Amino acid sequence: MTRLKNAAFTVVGLFIALAAFALFASFGLAVVGAFAFVALVGGLAAAIATLTAPQRTTIDV
Numbered sequence: 001m002t003r004l005k006n007a008a009f010t011v012v013g014l015f016i017a018l019a020a021f022a023l024f025a026s027f028g029l030a031v032v033g034a035f036a037f038v039a040l041v042g043g044l045a046a047a048i049a050t051l052t053a054p055q056r057t058t059i060d061v
C-alpha cells in the first residue's frame with residue numbers, strides 16, 4: 001500500500017509541476033518557468049525511483 005500511495009503522490013506532483021510550467025511559460029516568465037521545469041524533472045526522477053524501488057517485505061522472526 002505504501003508503494004502505491006507514493007506512486008500516486010508522485011503522479012499528482014508531476015501534474016502540478018507540469019501545470020505550473022505551462023502556466024508560467026505561457027506568460028513568458030522564463031526564470032519561474034525554469035524553476036517549474038526543474039521541479040518537473042525532479043518529479044520524473046522521483047517517479048522512476050518510486051516505481052523501480054524494491055517492494056518492502058516483512059520478515060517474521
